[in-house]
Amino acid sequence: MGNTVVVENQKLQEIPLQVRTLRRSRDYQQISLYKDVNPLDWEDWQWQLKHRIRTKEELAQIIKLTPDEEKGIKKASGRLSMAITPYWATLIDPEDPNCPFRRQSVPTAAESVVGPHEMVDPCAEDRDSPAPCLVHRYPDRILLLATEHCAMYCRHCTRRRLVGDYQKSNVPSRFEAAIEYIKSNKKIRDVLISGGDPFVLEDEEIESLIQKIRSISHVEFLRIGTRVPVTLPQRITEKLVAMLKKYSPIWISIHFNHPREITGRCRIVCDMLTDAGIPLGSQTVLLKNINDRPYIMKRLMHELLKIRVRPYYIYQCDPVRGTQHFRTPVAVGINIMEKLRGYTSGYAVPSYVIDAPGGGGKIPVAPNYVLSQAKGKYVLRNYRGKVYTYLE
Numbered sequence: 001m002g003n004t005v006v007v008e009n010q011k012l013q014e015i016p017l018q019v020r021t022l023r024r025s026r027d028y029q030q031i032s033l034y035k036d037v038n039p040l041d042w043e044d045w046q047w048q049l050k051h052r053i054r055t056k057e058e059l060a061q062i063i064k065l066t067p068d069e070e071k072g073i074k075k076a077s078g079r080l081s082m083a084i085t086p087y088w089a090t091l092i093d094p095e096d097p098n099c100p101f102r103r104q105s106v107p108t109a110a111e112s113v114v115g116p117h118e119m120v121d122p123c124a125e126d127r128d129s130p131a132p133c134l135v136h137r138y139p140d141r142i143l144l145l146a147t148e149h150c151a152m153y154c155r156h157c158t159r160r161r162l163v164g165d166y167q168k169s170n171v172p173s174r175f176e177a178a179i180e181y182i183k184s185n186k187k188i189r190d191v192l193i194s195g196g197d198p199f200v201l202e203d204e205e206i207e208s209l210i211q212k213i214r215s216i217s218h219v220e221f222l223r224i225g226t227r228v229p230v231t232l233p234q235r236i237t238e239k240l241v242a243m244l245k246k247y248s249p250i251w252i253s254i255h256f257n258h259p260r261e262i263t264g265r266c267r268i269v270c271d272m273l274t275d276a277g278i279p280l281g282s283q284t285v286l287l288k289n290i291n292d293r294p295y296i297m298k299r300l301m302h303e304l305l306k307i308r309v310r311p312y313y314i315y316q317c318d319p320v321r322g323t324q325h326f327r328t329p330v331a332v333g334i335n336i337m338e339k340l341r342g343y344t345s346g347y348a349v350p351s352y353v354i355d356a357p358g359g360g361g362k363i364p365v366a367p368n369y370v371l372s373q374a375k376g377k378y379v380l381r382n383y384r385g386k387v388y389t390y391l392e
Contacts, residue, residue, distance in 0.1 A: 015043045016238055016268060028090045033061045042086070045235040049151065049200070053084040063094040063102065072107030079164035082107050083153045085232050091263070100258040100290045104154050108325070111155065115324035117357075120161050122318045124359030131177040137361055140189045144178055146209060147196035151232035156285055156326045158318045158355075163196050179212050186218045192253075194225035199235050203243055210247050222247070225283070227255040229269045236269035245276045253281045254309060258291050259300040267307050274308045281312035284350070286336070288317075288328045294339035301340065301348040311350035316365070318355055330354070330365060338367045342383025 028034045028042060041047045053059050056073045059082075065073075076082050084105045092106075093099035121127075125135045125143075135143040148162050157163055182188050191213050198206060213219055228235045244250055252273060256262070274280060282304050284291065291297055301311045314336070317327045333352045340349045353362040371379040376392040 015040070016272060028086065031062055031090060033058065034086060034090075037086075043234050045232055045237070048085050048087055048232055048234055051086055052152070053086070053089055054082060059084070059089075059106070062089050063092055063106075065106075066097050068108050068110075069097070069106050071109040072111055075109070075112050076107035079162075080153050080155075080157060080160040081164060083150075085152050087234065087265070088152055088231050091260070098289060100260060103290055104156065104257065104287070105152055107155060110325040111322040113324060114321050115319065115327075118319045118321045118324060119357065120321055122320050122357045123158065123355050124357075125159075128359055131181040133175060134178045134181060136181075136185075136188075137359060140187055141192065142182060142188050142190070143192050143194060144175075144209075144213075145195050146175075146193050146198040146206075147201055149200050150195065150197040151200055151228055151235065154227070156287060156317055156323050158320050159196075160320060160322070175209060175212065179216075182213070182219065183216050189218060190221040190223070191219055192223045192225055197226050197228055198224055199226045199228040199240075200232075203240055206240075207243050207247075210244075210250070214247055221251070222249070223251045223253060225253045225255070229254050229266055229273075230256055230261045233263075233265045233269045236272060238272070241272050241276045241278075244273075244278060248277055249279070251279050251281065253283050253312060255284070256282045256300060256304060256309070257284055257287060259296065259303045262300075262303045262307060270307045270309060280309040282309050282350070283313045283315065284311075285315045285317050285326075286328055286333050286352075287326045290326075292328045292332050292336075294336050297336050298340060298344055298348070301344065301350065305345070305348055311348055313362075314350050314352045316352070316354040319357055334365060334367055337365075338383075341367070 028037065034042070053062070056065065056070060059065065059073070073082055082105075088101060088105060092101045096102070128135050128137045130136050133145045135145070137143075145159075145162070148159075148164065150163055153164060182191065193209065193213075198209075210222070213222060254270075270280060284297075284300065286292060291300065297314070304311055314333060316330060316333055317323060319327070337349070337352050351364050352366060353364050355361065356363050369380055369382075371381055371387065373379070378390040378392075380388050380390060382388065
C-alpha cells in the first residue's frame with residue numbers, strides 16, 4: 001500500500017498544475033474502455049503509449065466502424081500499423097466517419113490503392129542520406145531522424161517507409177556516424193531533429209542527443225519537429241521542458257492539421273513551452289475533406305496565434321504511396337492562400353509549399369500578384385484584385 005502511494009505521488013508531481021484543475025470537454029471515463037482508468041495513469045505518457053489502440057476490437061469499443069475502416073485496419077499491418085493514443089481516441093466522433101480525428105488515425109481501404117504518380121520515398125530522402133539517420137539536402141541545414149516511432153501513426157505519413165513498428169536498436173551509438181558527419185562539415189549551421197517523433201524517446205536519450213549537437217561549435221540553430229503536443233500532450237512534462245530550457249535556444253515545429261486539435265490540454269503544453277522561452281511554429285499538411293476549406297484553415301491559423309504558435313508551413317500532401325485520397329489539387333492550396341493574404345493578420349499567413357518530388361526541396365507556391373513587368377515598372381494586383389503600378 002505504501003509503495004502505491006509513493007508511485008501515485010510521483011505521478012502527481014509529473015502532472016502540470018494547470019492540468020490538475022482542467023475540465024475535459026469529453027470525460028474519458030464515459031468511454032467503456034477507460035471507465036476504470038486512474039486519472040494519474042491517464043496523465044502518464046508512458047501509460048498512454050502502452051495502451052494505444054492497436055486492434056479492431058479495441059477501436060470498436062469507442063467508435064462505430066464502417067466496412068471500409070474494417071478493411072483498412074485488417075490491411076494496415078507491419079510498418080505503418082494502426083496506433084492511436086487513448087487521448088486522441090477520446091476526441092474521435094464515434095458516429096461520423098468524416099471526423100477529422102478519425103480520418104487521420106483510422107486506416108481505410110483507400111490506403112491500399114496506389115496512385116499513378118505515387119512513390120515510396122517521394123522526397124528522395126534516402127538518396128540524400130550521407131550517413132545513417134541523416135538527410136542532407138540544403139547547404140547549411142541537416143535533418144536528423146532520431147527515431148522511427150511516433151505516439152500515433154498518421155495515415156498521411158510521408159515517411160511511412162520508415163515510421164512504424166519496425167524494431168531498431170536504440171543504443172546511443174547509432175548516431176555516431178551522423179554526429180561525425182556534422183562535425184566534419186562546417187557549412188552546417190542548422191540541425192532539425194525529427195523522425196518519427198523525437199519526443200517518444202526518454203528525457204535522457206533526448207538530452208544526450210542535444211548535448212552532442214550543441215557541442216559542435218559551428219551549429220547555431222537547433223530545431224525539433226514533433227506532433228506529440230497534439231497526439232500525446234501528456235508527454236510534455238515539466239521535467240522535459242526544464243531540460244529543453246537548459247539548451248536554449250531550441251525551436252520546436254509542431255504538426256497541427258485542424259483547429260479542433262487545439263484542445264485545452266494542448267493549450268497547456270504549448271503555454272509551458274513558450275513560457276520556458278521556446279519559440280513554437282506550426283506545420284500543416286493540406287488534406288482533402290479535412291482542412292481544405294479556406295475558413296477551416298483560417299480558423300486553424302487564428303487558434304495557433306492565440307496559443308503563441310507561429311504559422312510556418314502549409315504542405316501540399318506528398319505523393320507517397322497510399323495517400324491519393326488525402327491529396328487536393330494544388331489550386332486548392334493557392335485558393336486558401338488567396339483567402340488568407342490581406343484578409344487576416346500577416347502573422348497568420350504561412351508559406352504554402354510543395355516538397356518537390358525527386359528531392360527538389362520545398363518550393364513556395366502562391367497566387368500571382370505580379371501581373372506584368374517591364375524596365376523600371378511593375379504592374380501589381382492587391383488581395384482585392386485592384387491593380388496598381390510601381391515605378392522604380
